[in-house]
Amino acid sequence: MSDGLPDLHALTRAATVHFLPEDPRATEMWGSGFFVAPGWVLTAAHVLVPYLREDRDLPFRVAGDELQYGIAPTAARLEQWLVTDPWEDIPAQLDLALVRLLDDGVAHECVWIGDRAVSAGGERQVFGFRPTPQDAVHTGSPYGLWRGTVTANVDDGDLAVRFAPQAEFPPGVSGGPVLDPVTGAVLEVVKSGRVGGHGGRAVSAVALRRFGALYREVMASHDRWHHGRHGTTDNWTEHQARLGRDSGAGPERWSSHDRVAALSHLAALAPPHPGVVERLAGHVRNQRLARTGPAPVTWRDGHGLLYDGNGTPLDAYVFLHYLRLVGEWTRARGGDAGGLDAWVDGRLRQLPPHLRRLVEQARLPREESGDRVVIPYPGPDERAYIVVVELDELPYGTVHWQIRIDDGSQDHEIFAAEQDPNGVPSALLRHHLREHLAEAFQVADAAGGGVPAPCEVVLPAGYFDTPVHRWQLADEAPLGDDAHLPLGARRRLVLRNAERRGEPDPRWKERWNAVAESGALAASRLRPVQQPPGSRHFTEMQPSGVPVLCHQASRGVGRRAIGLALDAGHGIALWRIDGHDRGACGDGCEELHRGAAELLALTGSAPELPDRLRRIREDIHKRRTKGHWAEAVAVMYDDPRRPVPQRPMGPVNSP
Template sequence: MIEAGSRLDALARAATVHLLPAGVDNAVQWGSGFFVAPGLVVTAAHVLRPRLVGRQDMEFAVRGDALNNGIPLPARLETWLLRDPACESVPADEDLALVRLLDPDVEHECLWLVDRAVEYTGPLRVYGYRPDERPTGKRIVPWSVDADINVVDGAGGLRFRPDAEFPPGVSGGPLVDADTGAVVGVVKSRRTRSDGGAAVSSLALREFGTHYRQLVEAHDRWHASLPESPDTGDNWIDLQAGELGQDNPWTPADRRTALGLLARLPPPGDAHAVRRLAVVARSYSRWPGANPPLHSWRDGHGLLYEGRRPLSPLIFLRYLALVAAYVTARGADATLLDAWVKERLRAHPDRSMHALVTDARLPDELRPAPEEPLHAVVPYPTAGDGRTVVTVVLDPVIGAVPTRFFWQIWVDDGTGEALLEAADQSDEGQPPEALAQVLGLPLARVFRAGDREGSPAPLEVALPVDEFDTAVHRWRFAAVAALDDHQYLGAQRQVVLRDLARRLEPDNDAWLARWQGLGQAGALTAHRAPEHGRTPQADRYARLPATHVPVLCRPAGRGLGKRTMAAFLDSGHAVVLWHIDGHAARGCGEDCDVLHARAAGLLDSIGSVTELPDSIRLLREEIAARREDRRWAEPLALLYDDPGRPVPGGDLDVVDAPQ
């Protein structure tokens, strides 16, 4: 337990500061903050928002009793998580900001950031600055208190036990874990109603993305340099081991050295590489819960815990050896990391277990791929092949008029088992026209975690046949994109649709048989539909060869197109192409002939059905680059319904519209 007046407590106080206007004395205070890396202060965004809205480049000041002899230093906002700075209240997962000193050479203490990706609950010590309560002066003084977090409140939110009291000015101050001495959160607000106040989890720092990675790399390099307090000669990590009495074989000093060496390496190409190497290091034993955001090699180190306790040192050394192999295979120098792993391994007493580290090898999927020609087609993932797929499930609200959906986002990270990452928290669902905007932020997060270097994760959208003409491939995160906008999803990644009804019938024999036939087929043949003068019939479509892929030149969600699509689904067809934008006349015209001819050429040109989704993506990429000869493909939608990867969530209850 960190005790008031202890040497570790003194270091925490030395790293804590407060923010104030430039050019005034310290009688004015905006809020608190703390150093985590050279020149970088973490604080709550709401502390700065009222002062910096519309003038985010404004200079202000940072001051601390142990900083620059108590003389304020000039600083500016580096970045914040606020999406709408003019909002009335700041959500917990947006209430963080990074502040940078203008003088990069100022010496100061830095707190230690937790590497575990968990929402902390339990005892801690809270630091900040507050106005002096004495009537004789208006100075700002340091403050700290013991407290407990007992509630995790939504994305990034933490709540204190009701007995905690926080004075004005401490918002933005650090929450330091009483067991490990690491920062686990940031003060957000004082007591409201019956609770003791709110905080932001330090896990929300990962939402800074590249800024977060650069922050933790600078943090780990600073701590690895063994800095000492100019007043006492104390060092943060050494005191963690001494005052807090950690006896795990993977010591705070081991962790400091390992993370310092990882911070010297080139960053990972994508989150998948970090996650996969951590899984391999754990002998394919996953951590509980969903996959956290992973931006740095440090984040993979943070997956090697059970609760708050580190796993065996061999697990950490195996992870480090795998990271070294990964970066070395890509031409980087990991000599220092390799040498330390070997040195640390010699200290492990059980030599019979050393092979766990010395025999560590990269999974084939993480070995550098040979140079491929420009615009090479990437086959669609199959179940358990190690590649990530993101699935959005849109469940219609029963009885809602007009149509509304409850949404869920599932992620299969390549294991063949999908995990629920986010879900609609509303009571009434979302109208179709709002989906692109509502799904934007959660999809951005899962894409950031699931995209591999040079290979964005495909997006599947499962919805009822009535909604098959939803222009998912035109979505952007902010709005539906214009035709030539290269940011629209269909040009960025493979986008396919799934039949929501098949989620409830995974044992559909006709569907399974036709999919197997497609997988064994070579070149595919386009089947023009609906056929002139013939009523769509499932029995007739069931007799089509497995190599035939239906192509509809009209929407699939209404009229004759809907009846035709229903017949194809009833007969087990798993891959269908159609035109979502309407049919100008009752009968087919020249545009229909062009679409069918081009679609037939596309299907004939690919070597496998798994190449179809990316072949369409490449066409859309060329449309965005203003290739006029590719525009025929822009309104195409693709049903790609692999029964080997069923639509997830089939055991969830259907919810009726509220009365």
């Protein structure tokens, strides 16, 4: 027996459980399952269906081998199963269920779920519980753990395997884990015992992807838990490393320890868009990868595509190449990949220079590059979380502020607000806001799956030159920490007009609809400064036209121009917050108008504009470009389909 395998057997047994009715007097055992993450049990759905088909919320109990492993009967409920009709036969690809413990404080072992989409045949170790009433006097339980050795004979479709005819499973084992002794990973879930000439079947763990968002949640918890166990003496990673594949492996090989660290960092990232995982993994392997089973839905699944046909990991630089591209993809969409990047950089230093350079020079494939893909600004019918900061001017130069998290529910609940009825001086506004803003962003980011939530600042036109996009919410932050970029570099940040609260007027809606139907945008410059702006310039502007001002918006010519643009119904405009308020244009103005024209011409539709500008700001902040025309540019993006609600009832005026 391979070195390390007996210890993996013990860990698998410790994670294996059985199901019992809620009533402690009942003795009937339903079947087996096993812990895959803290508080989460995986089993075959058919184990639970006879008892839960009429009431899926019925509580029951989960128990392990109390004598050896201390998992006492614990209350649990079905979280979700893949079954479409609990009154019909359940096909193998749908025969999975996830159960959740009702007590979060139960300590237990968790199995290691393999990340490969394709599993080779060969020997397997099957675990589960079976009724053993004859042993109850000695063990204190009428149920005993069972382990058997079987051979995975043939694939039974993409998501199941059949075992050789000699395999026979005792009653109760269904739902138990199937361990691959070569890799030390659980690859399948027991479905059935011997039927006719076959030795039984098992469901591939790849079918877990059908759970979608719940799969991402559970596997992220799985990977974090195993990484947290790294360094202890009795854990899956250490025992897997002793199976032989890691023995004598140098830094150019991808080890079990590399894998557990990488998957933990991948679990911290925002989820990928559909199709991205396969394209990045295929780009790394320089081949189109054949689809097996459900499409990859996590970055972890892409890691599992980097093995050879025998289940052996490819060289370390291949995995690091993939991780590098994942980090680049995440950053291009405003996500935080700092932890992953730092770990990859440290691991790269162990490689020979030529392999290190190969990874460091890696770039996203064209179809996934940051130049082609942007995150559109959410519309009224999209489920999104937007942090809204509303500013109202009070007498004597003070400002009242409040923060909302707009989730599309129309309840307009206030998240935080200024308590002083006299407001705060505008110069101190950021200091009063930043703690509450940081908390609001944390809530909205988590609700949105980890992608930085957009931010809207609603303010009077006289405050349009407030440098909101330069605000930072921390006095100090770790170097290179993307979470503490200026607001405009971290998030899709837009300004809205406070005078447009409530029901939008027809001109505003008509102009917005015209821009939406026109597709690509076009920059529209004011007349020469010697000719003061007139209303016709804005009312007769082409449908795709966006006013671009090299003036400040809060005074002089720019203030008049913004007022006319608002009167004409414009919902989108660009201007320089440090531009001139009078006098002739200079070289900086020409650079602004050239750059804005190029930016808008590349913008395929209005919702792309906030994120395109955000990425320019990020490049400026990270010194990827210097002296850029857009550093002082603000954007109004005022969507009448999502009007700012009327002022709330309350003390917003100075007494």
